[in-house]
Amino acid sequence: MGTVSNIGFPSVFRVPLDSQQALSKQMKNKSSCCFMVPPNHNYSIRPSPIRCNKLSESGIEENPTTTSTSKRPSKNKDRMEEYNIAMKRMMRNPYEYHHDLGMNYTLITDNLIVGSQPQKPEDIDHLKKEEGVAYILNLQQDKDVEYWGVDLQSIIRRCRELEISHTRRPAKDFDPDSLRNGLPKAVSSLDWAFSEGKGRVYVHCTAGLGRAPAAAIAYLFWFCDMNLNKAYDMLTSKRPCGPNKRAIRGATYDLAKNDPWKEPFENLPEYAFEDIADWERNLIQDRVRSLRGT
Structure with a gap:
């Protein structure tokens, strides 16, 4: 897989309608790629089988796990x-989100799943029954939720009925500064869930391509004795x-910074x-755990 660009992008959620035509001309190439894990590396959490396949050349996931295909x-x-269009321009990557194919996700480790937003209460039933999500x-x-017309309250009610803990740690889409600021609290919630040990953890944003995988990578980096590149790959x-x-x-720097005279991250x-x-x-672990309940 070619290296995914990490160039910063502006904090814009939607592309103005009058600029879509100009932007779409820049988005004709839809190549996909995948990182390979270096051989013979031992991780603190054992990798688990893949739950949804890589993107095809068209940019659509092949055989995604889905609960809605209508x-x-x-x-x-x-x-x-x-x-x-907005995601490709501002995140500088070739990936796409296909809301019409329903929820899709990937089992990253035995107890960690990263995916897209649940769209209806039946998706919660699926996560509980098929994946043991707690x-x-x-x-x-x-x-974000309003943009896609998702009834979040019905999803939260279903979580309560099934005794699934539902936590929100909002971060602005396509905004690296918001993500940087929000990662410590998001990882704090992940660490708490894993410490409870009642079932798998499902972390999601909208598409499961930016914020949610970043939170999962940060957890692996900070709590599982991996460096950032190993966790990312x-x-x-x-x-x-x-x-x-x-x-x-940046979030790692913020948590590890202990001296007021330390060189600015930028x-x-x-x-x-x-x-x-x-x-x-x-x-970092002490500071993240101190955020529980905030």
């Missing part, structure tokens, strides 16, 4: 086209996606905080 009105197709971490903002080899690596590095080289010392990892 046709949607053309209005939803317009939303998808608009969203994918915790759901939602990184969407209210406007491990996840993206299973679920092709383009989470912003710089946002994860002045550091691109490889800074791709790995951390044991004392830094311990400090």
Whole structure:
């Protein structure tokens, strides 16, 4: 797989309608790729089988796990086209989200699943029955849910009925600064869920291609004795996606920074905080766990 670009992107959720035509001309190439995990590496959490396959050349997932395949009105197709144009431009990656194919997800480790947004209560039934999910971490903002017309309250009610813990840690879509600021609390929720040990954890954003995989990678980096590149390559080899690596590095810097006179993150080289010392990892874990309940 070619390297996923981590260039920053502006904090814009929707592309103005009058600029879509100009943007769409830049989006003709839909190549897909996948990272490979380096051989003979031992991880703290054992990798598990893939749950949904890589993107095809058309940009559509091959054989995705889905709970809804019915046709949607053309209005939803317009939303998808608009969203994918924005994602390709601002995240600098070739991936697409196909809301009309229903929820899709990937089993990253034995107890961690990364995926797209549940769209209806039946998706919660599926996660509980088929995957043993006991915790759901939602990184969407209210406007993300409203954009797709998802009834979030019905999903939350179903979670309560099935005794699934549902937690929200909103971060702004396509905004690396918002992601950087939100990662510590999101990872705190992941760590708490894993410590409870009642079942698998499902972490999602809208498409499961940016914010959610970033939170999962940050957890693997901070709590599972991996450096950032190992954690990033491990996840993206299973679920092709383009989470912003710089946002994860920035959050790592924020948590490990212990001296007020430390060099500003913006002045550091691109490889800074791709790995951390044991004392830094311990400090990060203590600070993340102190965020529980906030």
